[in-house]
Amino acid sequence: MTNQLLILDYIRTEILHDAGCSIGVDDELLLDGVLDSLAVMRLVAFLEANTGTAIPPEDVTLENFRSIGAIAAYLDQPSASP
Amino acid sequence: MMRFLIHSPVSHFARELPEHPALSFNGQEMSYAALDAASNQLANALIENGMKKHERVGIFMHKSLELGVAIYGALKAGGVFVPLDPFLPVERLQFILQDCQIEHLISTDKLAKQISELTNASTLRVYGVSSETPFAQTDWRQIREFPTTAPDVSLIDQDLGYIMYTSGSTGHPKGMMHTHHGSISYARWGAIHVDLTPADRVASHAPLHFDLSIFDFFSTAQAGATVVLVPEPVTKLPASWTACIESERISVVFTVPFTLIEMLQRGAMDKRDLSSLRWILFGGEPFPPKHLRLLMRALPETRFTNVYGPAEAPSCTCYDVPPLEDDADEPIPIGTVSLNSADLIIGEDDSECGIDEEGELCIRSSTLTKGYWNRPDLNARVFLRKDSFGPFPDVYFRTGDLVMRRADGQLRFLGRKDRMVKTRGYRVELDEVEAALASHDRVSEAAAFTIPDAHGSKAIFASVILHGKGDDATTAILQHASNKIPAYALPQHIEIVADFPRTSSGKIDRKRLADQQTETNGSRKPGQS
Numbered sequence: 001m002t003n004q005l006l007i008l009d010y011i012r013t014e015i016l017h018d019a020g021c022s023i024g025v026d027d028e029l030l031l032d033g034v035l036d037s038l039a040v041m042r043l044v045a046f047l048e049a050n051t052g053t054a055i056p057p058e059d060v061t062l063e064n065f066r067s068i069g070a071i072a073a074y075l076d077q078p079s080a081s082p
Numbered sequence: 083m084m085r086f087l088i089h090s091p092v093s094h095f096a097r098e099l100p101e102h103p104a105l106s107f108n109g110q111e112m113s114y115a116a117l118d119a120a121s122n123q124l125a126n127a128l129i130e131n132g133m134k135k136h137e138r139v140g141i142f143m144h145k146s147l148e149l150g151v152a153i154y155g156a157l158k159a160g161g162v163f164v165p166l167d168p169f170l171p172v173e174r175l176q177f178i179l180q181d182c183q184i185e186h187l188i189s190t191d192k193l194a195k196q197i198s199e200l201t202n203a204s205t206l207r208v209y210g211v212s213s214e215t216p217f218a219q220t221d222w223r224q225i226r227e228f229p230t231t232a233p234d235v236s237l238i239d240q241d242l243g244y245i246m247y248t249s250g251s252t253g254h255p256k257g258m259m260h261t262h263h264g265s266i267s268y269a270r271w272g273a274i275h276v277d278l279t280p281a282d283r284v285a286s287h288a289p290l291h292f293d294l295s296i297f298d299f300f301s302t303a304q305a306g307a308t309v310v311l312v313p314e315p316v317t318k319l320p321a322s323w324t325a326c327i328e329s330e331r332i333s334v335v336f337t338v339p340f341t342l343i344e345m346l347q348r349g350a351m352d353k354r355d356l357s358s359l360r361w362i363l364f365g366g367e368p369f370p371p372k373h374l375r376l377l378m379r380a381l382p383e384t385r386f387t388n389v390y391g392p393a394e395a396p397s398c399t400c401y402d403v404p405p406l407e408d409d410a411d412e413p414i415p416i417g418t419v420s421l422n423s424a425d426l427i428i429g430e431d432d433s434e435c436g437i438d439e440e441g442e443l444c445i446r447s448s449t450l451t452k453g454y455w456n457r458p459d460l461n462a463r464v465f466l467r468k469d470s471f472g473p474f475p476d477v478y479f480r481t482g483d484l485v486m487r488r489a490d491g492q493l494r495f496l497g498r499k500d501r502m503v504k505t506r507g508y509r510v511e512l513d514e515v516e517a518a519l520a521s522h523d524r525v526s527e528a529a530a531f532t533i534p535d536a537h538g539s540k541a542i543f544a545s546v547i548l549h550g551k552g553d554d555a556t557t558a559i560l561q562h563a564s565n566k567i568p569a570y571a572l573p574q575h576i577e578i579v580a581d582f583p584r585t586s587s588g589k590i591d592r593k594r595l596a597d598q599q600t601e602t603n604g605s606r607k608p609g610q611s
Contacts, residue, residue, distance in 0.1 A: 017564070
């Protein structure tokens with residue numbers, strides 16, 4: 001599964017509790033209220049456990065977490081430590 | 083100069099410090115002169131569209147410079163502003179609009195979709211929205227055509243300034259009415275306590291519908307200082323929040339312990355220059371001393387104050403935290419009453435408690451609410467009238483909070499008399515959570531309870547009994563409840579059970595449910611909900 005699909009699936013089932021809901025890769029996750037601070041923490045823990053990537057706190061910024069696309073791009077970048 | 087109204091300082095500083103920034107958002111600033119002019123235009127637009135003095139004006143917006151214009155525009159038109167959480171489910175938004183008969187709603191294009199879903203609102207006029215909605219509209223371009231002079235509206239400080247809605251145990255939110263007088267008393271207390279000057283840059287971190295925002299906007303305005311509106315996404319990301327403190331040179335913050343613990347644990351504080359931060363006020367729920375000690379050590383130049391006060395009587399007590407000893411784990415006191423408040427601790431029979439005796443805290447304060455909008459039943463219950471002299475009883479608010487006075491005079495918070503809980507600083511009535519769950523067709527009975535979470539706060543969990551047999555319905559039930567209650571009040575986990583543990587009288591034993599869940603939760607892996 002690609003990182004984009006992994007994130008999309010987690011947000012649909014675990015955060016929004018609606019497996020069929022439509023959410024785009026570029027939709028604003030934080031401004032539209034999809035993620036609150038607790039959900040961000042859970043998502044980070046889930047990503048660390050399921051992608052084997054360590055996500056340091058200073059990387060959990062608006063730039064890297066504004067949308068599903070942004071998170072996937074962050075995880076896919078070579079500097080993220082596997 | 084007339085300084086009895088919440089909005090008076092804006093006109094005052096528009097004359098005294100016209101170019102000084104009143105608001106800052108995402109690197110953009112708005113001066114006192116510009117804020118005064120823009121809010122006058124909005125006030126004139128509201129009046130021109132039929133708004134009468136004392137009418138409620140909804141503010142349904144994200145953080146932005148226009149949010150400041152909306153607050154002062156509504157007040158200058160003689161209105162009572164009603165903060166509406168932009169993340170509110172439409173059903174709940176609709177309830178509030180109808181409950182306090184809002185016909186004028188100030189909003190933004192980003193929320194046009196939610197506004198379009200409102201029904202039974204044929205007389206609604208929406209301001210600040212250009213995208214099409216089914217309602218009458220006046221957008222910002224049209225508002226800017228109105229005169230920049232203040233409308234002629236006569237108000238006194240006993241008039242209502244705002245109504246703030248909070249969780250209600252009946253399943254519907256309840257609105258607290260606050261006067262200009264009460265808000266100014268709260269604002270002045272804040273400005274004096276932390277000695278605000280025009281040089282200060284005060285964060286607006288809490289949402290507008292949370293009463294910390296009254297300090298953020300109005301204490302700041304009392305001093306001619308600058309409000310730094312923190313964008314909602316930044317408030318959810320500790321590393322972005324510390325970057326914001328650094329880049330905006332924020333000097334004063336009033337927030338909840340949850341935000342500060344997150345900042346300590348995930349804010350990469352060592353990578354930021356936070357030297358501008360001279361005072362942190364916190365409130366909403368107890369701050370575990372072990373976390374507070376670490377934060378105070380990380381910010382040795384910053385002063386810390388624990389502010390206590392239900393939204394009905396904001397900032398009625400406070401405690402300036404001294405350096406904490408290494409092994410100190412005694413809860414942080416809520417301090418002593420502020421200069422504009424008086425306290426009374428009463429036992430079961432309303433008699434006064436002595437030193438070290440547990441009782442309910444009752445507060446008399448110039449910040450006290452006028453009561454709940456449209457709820458004579460509640461208003462008859464929550465105020466305690468105590469004869470002091472002659473025919474003028476003192477009116478106290480029963481906070482529902484259990485406290486005791488220590489021998490040194492400091493008050494210690496011990497818990498709640500009822501089922502209201504605090505989660506990440508938000509006030510939630512567990513009865514309301516249960517009502518939202520039980521309104522789903524498949525749910526026969528629901529029990530909501532809290533367990534301690536890893537961030538020094540409480541997490542809401544629920545157990546439900548279903549009608550008949552069928553598929554796992556937890557997702558559908560959560561989805562259903564999310565249309566009724568705010569996201570922060572939604573249970574993090576729902577367990578389907580065949581029956582609840584019961585007490586000998588047949589009542590649901592929620593304490594045992596919580597204990598069982600705490601054990602199970604301890605064994606759950608990270609990332610699982």
